[in-house]
Amino acid sequence: MKHSIAEAARAARRLTTCATAAVLAVMVGTSGLEAQERDKVTIGYAVSKSGPNAGGADMTVTPNYELWVEEVNAAGGLKLPDGSQLPIEVIAYDDRSSAEEVVRAVERLATQDEVDFILPPWGTGFNLAVAPLMAKFGYPHLAGAAVTDKASDFVKRWDSSFWFMGGSADYVNALTEILIAEREAGRINDKIAMISVADGFGIDLVKAARPSFEGAGFDVSYDKTFPPGTSDFATILNEADNSGADSFVAFSYPPHTFGLTKQAKVASYNPPVFYLGVGAGFPVYPKIAGGSVEGVMSLGGIDPDNELNAAYRAKHEDVVGRAPDYWGSVLIYASLQMLGQAVERVGLDKAAVAGELSTGTFSTVLGAETRLENNQLRAINWVGQWQDGQFVAVSAQGGDGMAAVKLPKPGWE
C-alpha cells in the first residue's frame, strides 16, 4: 500500500511538468489509482497433497496449476483488458483428502485471503462439495477433475460452474459403440465381464455402463464390485476368465489398474477387449506393467498428430519434470488457459469472467476455437488405446482426430 502510494506520487510529480497532463491526471485520478493499488492477482486453491487422493491430484491437477502459473508469470503476468500485466501470486492449501477440509480451505480463500480466483480441487466428490461455496462467493468454478452426468443440472443450480471432464454416460457410450462395431465384425462375443471399485468413480461409471451395455444387447456375464483397498486380483480375474466373456471392463483406480495389469500378465489373461480405469492413461503405465501394453484401452487418449497437444506435453515434461497423463491433464490445462483469456478480455470482475467463459471462444491447447456448450466442455476424447507406445484417442472407424481401434488386443508379450 505504502509502496503504491509512493509510486503514484512519483508518477504524479512527473506529470506536473505538463500542466494539461496534470489536469488529465486528476480527471482519471480515481480509476488510475485503483489500478495502481493492485500489483498482483492472487489465485488460491486447495488440493489433496496428502491422503488417499494425493496420487490423483498430483498426476492430473497440481502440476498443471504450477505449469500454468509459471508460464503466465514468465510471460510477465496475467494480461488485463487495458494491456497491463499483473503477476500471479498463489495461495495453496492441502485439503488432506478430507471433504470437510476442502470446504474449510475454500471458505478461507474466499473470506480471509480474499483471493481473486479459486481453482478447483481434485475429484468429483470434492468439486461437488465446494460448488455451493464457489457459487455463494461468486467465484467461477472450473470443475476440471470431475466426471458427472449431472453437469447440466448443476449448471442450472450454479450458473458460474463449468464442467470440463464430461459424464460417465459419455465415456461408457463411446465404449459401447466400439464394442457393437467389434461384435458386428465377429471379433468378440456378446458377453462382457465387468468389475468396478466400490467408490465414487467406479460406482458412477458402472451405473452408466449396465444400461448402456445391456441396451446394446450385451450380456454382462460377470458383474462385481470390489472394495477400494483390494490389492490382489487373482481370484477376480480368474472368475472373469471363467465367465467366457471376450470383453473385460474394469472401472478402477490407479492401484487397481496397475494390479489388474500385473495379474493379467501373470495369469496370461488376454481377452480381445481389455479396458481399464484411471491409471492406464498414465505415461508410466507401460513401465509399471513391465513391457508391452499394446491394445489396452481406457478413458481419454490424445491425437498424436495434434501439434498443440504435443507442444503442451513437451512443456509439461520440461517444467514439471514428467509427462502429463493422457486424459485429464490437458483438459485442466485448457480450462486455465480459458480463465487467463477471459481475464484478458473482461478484467478481474468475477461475474464478468464467468460470463465470458460461458459464451466466449478461446484458443487453447485443445484447438483454436474451444468453447463451452451449456457451461460444459464437450470436445473430449472418450476412449483411448495404447498403440505403438502412445495412448491415442480411438473410435470404431477412426477419423476426426481419432485413430481406428485395433482389436483384438495382441498378446502381452
Next chain:
Amino acid sequence: MLEHVINGLVLGGTYALVAMGLTIQYGIARIMNLSFGDTIIAACFATYVLFSSFAISPVLALLILVPAGYAFSLVIYRVIMRPLVARAPDEGALEVDSILVTFGLLFVIQGVLLIFFGGGYTSYSFLNTPVNVLGTVVAGNRLLAVVLSLLIGLALIVILYRTRWGMILRAVALSPQNAPLFGIDTDRAARTAFAIGGAMAATVGVVVSMFQTFTATAGVVFTMKALIVVILGGKGSVLGAVVAGLLLGLVETFVAAYIDPGLTLAAVYGVFLLLLLVRPNGIFGKA
C-alpha cells in the same frame, strides 16, 4: 477349489509377513507402533530408488534394507522410546504413550517421503513372472512373499522357543517387571525386539513394493491390516500372526470367489468380530 486355496495362502502369506514385525514390537517391546506401515512404505520407496536409479535388484536390496531397517528402529528406540519406557509407571501408560509418539512419528516419516517423492502413485515391475504351483499360476513376487513369511515365521519361532536368547525375549514379554530379577536386561531385550520389528518392516516393504502400487501416504493401510492380524492372532504371538494372516487370506479369496468380491472387507471384519467374541485375546493370545 485348490486354486482358491493356493491364491488364498499366497494372499495370506503377505498379511502374515506384514503382521509379524508388529506383533514382536507390540508383544515384547510393549510398543504399539502406529508408524509401522510408514516404515514399510519408506522401505518400498528405498527399494524403488535402488531398483530404478541404481539398477539394484530388489532381492539384493533386501541385504541392504533389512539391516538398515534394524538400525533405523534401534535408533528410534534409543532416542524416542527409551525415555517413555523409563518414565512409564506401568504397561498401560507405556502403551498409551507409545501410541501417541508413534502416531507423531507416522506423520514425520510421511512428510519426509512426501517431500522427496511427492504424493503420486509409485509402482514397478519385478519378478512378475508366472509360477505354476500345483496347477495354479501365481505371480513369482507374491510367491516370494509367502516363502519369506513362512521362513521368517519359522525362524522366529525356533529362535523364540528353542534358544536361550529367545527365552529371554519371551520372559520380558511375559513379565517385564520380574525379568530383571533373573538378571535379564529388559531394556536390551525390548530394544532388540523393536529393532527386529523394524527389520521385518523393511523386509515387507521390499517384497510388497514388487507387486503393490504405493504412495507416500499409504502406510496406514498396512498398519490397519497388520493390527487386525496381530489382534486376531493374539498380541506377541508369531505363530498367531502367521495363522491369522493365512486365515484372512483364505477368507478373502473364498468370499471373492464364491460370494462376492465386494464382501471381502465385510467378511474379514466379520471373522475378526466373531473370533474376538469367542477368544477375546486372539487365537493364540494369553489371558
